[in-house]
Amino acid sequence: MSSNGKFSIDPESGDLLVADYLDREAKQMYMLVIEAWDNYQFGYLSGESRNAFKQIFVSILDENDNTPVMTVPEGCAQVTEFHNIREPLMEIKATDIDDSETGNAQIEFEIVETIGTNIFYLKQIASGKAEIYSNQSLNNLYGNYSLLITARDKGVPSNAVSEKVDICVLDFNDHAPNFIFPSNDSIIHVPENATVGTSIIQSYFNGGPRT
Ligand SMILES: [Ca+2]
Ligand SMILES: [Ca+2]
Ligand SMILES: [Ca+2]
Secondary structure, X not given: OOOOOOEEEOOOXXXXXXXXXXXXXXXXXXXXXXXXXXXXXXXXXXXXXXEEEEEEEEEOOOOOOOOOEEEOOOOEEEEEOOOOOOOOOEEEEEEOOOOOOOHHHOEEEEEEEEEOXXXXXXXXEEOOEEEEEEOOOOOOOOEEEEEEEEEEEOOOOOOEEEEEEEEEEEOOOOOXXXXXXXXXXXXXXXXXXXXXXXXXXXXXXXXOOOO
């Protein structure tokens, strides 16, 4: 019998037994060749025994013994406050080495906690792939936000992993300063005897990045 030590056979009953730890993720199919002898005990040496071979295949069924592995952007995903809300803020992926034909390797995502704001939501694109969006404009919402995201397989029972992702909404310098004084089209009178360096006028303006 060729089984890499994973199977044994009871020579009397012919029962095929599991002899060692099995791992479908390492080897999914075994081909066993079982040799059967009749009259082995008394007839083998005298040539009175006959043998026959039988080839059988053993397929290992999947158990949900692996947890998804999530891939999230490193560091803070940076977007400007003028990010188009139809564009994703980031992409999240997860893989699971269990059998992809079963729920054991099909993955769903969920935002389980948000820190800072509740305007972010998750859209599942495919098994193991999701995108994060904001449901409103980020205008004037500059700052740092965090989401805790869980990736869970559909095995029974399921396995899950959680990762924190950070979103940094950057202030965009969208406000030009406004002159308060002088007003537009002012005429400034300067004496002709003004010397180099004479102060003529002091201008005032408001505005700046964060108004
Ligand atoms: Ca396994
Ligand atoms: Ca498995
Ligand atoms: Ca799994």
